Amino acid sequence: MKTETNNRMEALACIIADLKAENMMMTERVHQLMDDYNNVTRLLRGKEKHEPNTEGYTLSELTEALEKCEALEKEKKELKHQCAHLQMERNEAKSRADDCEHQRKELFKQIARFDKLEFKEIGTSCTSKPFAPEGNPVKVGSTECCTCRHFLKMDKYFCVLCACHYDGMKAMEDIERKNADD
CATH class of the missing domain: 1.10.287 (Helix Hairpins)
Known part of the structure; x- marks a missing residue:
């Protein structure tokens, strides 16, 4: 990798x-x-x-x-x-x-x-989207994972590329910038 x-x-x-x-x-x-x-x-x-x-x-x-x-x-x-x-x-x-x-x-x-991408192992519980609407943990590589806005790419056998960390940092910066403007 x-x-x-x-x-x-x-x-x-x-x-x-x-x-x-x-x-x-x-x-x-x-x-x-x-x-x-x-x-x-x-x-x-x-x-x-x-x-x-x-x-x-x-x-x-x-x-x-x-x-x-x-x-x-x-x-x-x-x-x-x-x-x-x-x-x-x-x-x-x-x-x-x-x-x-x-x-x-x-x-x-x-x-x-x-x-800032993270490589997440397929089959583990997702840390960025811990629960699906039914309350079950979201598994990395599942359908819910692949439709997540942070999902970038998946290797069929080993891992998923996830931009959750970067997107979270950008969201916090946007909120801070908005608060500073107000």
Whole structure:
């Protein structure tokens, strides 16, 4: 059973490492997108239209200035499109990063629950649910045991994985947190 537990823990550790690596890559991408977005907005702010003083300019100078203005307008439109696209990518990346963070938290909760599991021998009396409705002790591995909310898994021959201890601790923490909030 020790080897099985070690294998489970090793698999969970690999999953956590993969999630951390993906989270770091997403964070880098979000920073890169934010930098790109800031550069685009800075460019847009720097290329605003100004009314030139046209006195004393030749026709060729005014034509050249007009062509530059038209080119800048075209570039401004392209930059606005890029900016909108980068904002959309940034929002998607942030959403994926938030999802990864939520998954990471849920995984840590499951690992904490897994760490507090108890192996109960099949056929013994259950300590978490001592009596069935008829007043008889509940046997580990029985139908009542398998429908219990703390039941996780059963080995056909030897034991049952039960999360009663962890679930009880979490229930007490929730009650204490509720009392502290009141």
